[in-house]
Amino acid sequence: MPTGDTVAVAVVDSKDLKAKLRSAERAERGKAMLLVFPLLAFLLITFLVPIGSLLMKSFRDPVLSQELPHAAALLRAWDPAKAKLPGDQVYAAFGQDLLAIAGTDSVSRVASRLNYEESGMRSLIMKTARRIGDSKEGTWHQRLSDIDARWDETKYWSTMKYASSPWTFEYYLKAFDFKRTEQGAIVQQSDSESLYVGVFLRTAWVSLSVSLLCLLLGYPVAYFLANVPAKYSNLFMIMVLLPFWTSILVRTTAWVVVLQTHGVLNDLLIHLGITQQALPLIYNRFGVLVAMTHILLPYAILSLYSVMKGVPNIYMKAARSLGAGPIRSFFQAYFPQTLPGVGAAGMLTFILAVGYYITPAIVGGPDDQLASYYIANHVNSTLNWGLASALASILLVGVLIVYSLFVRLTGGGVKLG
Structure with a gap:
């Protein structure tokens, strides 16, 4: 018959054996992970990161919020359904922001971004940027309107408003053949515009x-x-x-x-x-x-x-x-x-x-x-x-x-x- 000491030793040996087995299994899993790691890193760099970047570009576009920060902040607070045109503060902020980046590549970036939403915005932005420093008399509203009468139209300011946020769903709206009206309502495009x-x-x-x-x-x-x-x-x-x-x-x-x-x-x-x-x-x-x-x-x-x-x-x-x-x-x-x-x-x-x-x-x-x-x-x-x-x-x-x-x-x- 086994004595109590013999049983105790057997139990201790069994626990030590299980612990060693678990340690050996962890070591094997660690080695396996080290072998798989290069493949996982390759998939992450060449597959997951590009797809994540692709998804990010579809609903994030911070061009206006970075290049025209003051005007973008004020435009986000403006409601085109209540006021046909933004206030003088928005005109002033936009004029000052545009004057600060005039003559740089930032103007082209802003113009291209807005032209995605409304045809003709690129020519309007580039023209305004070239002539914005010609006159320093009158309010910014008057100075912008003198450069181009389109600055008195709601649709151009509305376009800038919905492009002013760094997070946007405008690309998905266009991808599903929807668009925004001047007042910001989402409507389906006509049959001739749907694609x-x-x-x-x-x-x-x-x-x-x-x-x-x-x-x-x-x-x-x-x-x-x-x-x-x-x-x-x-x-x-x-x-x-x-x-x-x-x-x-x-x-x-x-x-x-x-x-x-x-x-x-x-x-x-x-x-x-x-x-x-x-x-x-x-x-x-x-x-x-x-x-x-x-x-x-x-x-x-x-x-x-x-x-x-x-x-x-x-x-x-x-x-x-x-x-x-x-x-x-x-x-x-x-x-x-x-x-x-x-x-x-x-x-x-x-x-x-x-x-x-x-x-x-x-x-x-x-x-x-x-x-x-x-x-x-x-x-x-x-x-x-x-x-x-x-x-x-x-x-x-x-x-x-x-x-x-x-x-x-x-x-x-x-x-x-």
């Missing part, structure tokens, strides 16, 4: 159409690759992977050669007598769908193939032996097991299609450009980074919502049985 809601709907429709086309065309190809004898499968797989060896720009330009008015396809159709004149196959929605489907099809094939390769043929043979026909056995015994690949291929091609820019820009017409085209235009041409960030943020949130719905519906993957 971005239609662009987002077009982007979603084109992306969904391309995903469906990729699934319809890629499923039989993936099925063939998964069931062809091994000595031939490598050759056919190389043919599927071959497009990855060529850049997207080259592949898209090749479709211009094929689909243009006097291109290969139209010349062939006319030569065969199928049509008497060239068909409009490019610079329209048809050209965009064809080119994007061709570029994204390998992604769908590979996603489907990876799942189909793991589905044994024995299930279809069993269904056939029980009396089911080839079509019924396929849809009841084989197709349900490939649904995870169908979901993954559809989701992958949809997400990739949403962000496409080069292909629609080359083979599409003016009414076929997707959201990425307008984001790039505001970044490179108009330099309206706030609106570009708002459009990109909406696109990002839309993709995340679609993906979350996909995960919720499939449970992270299509559940079978």
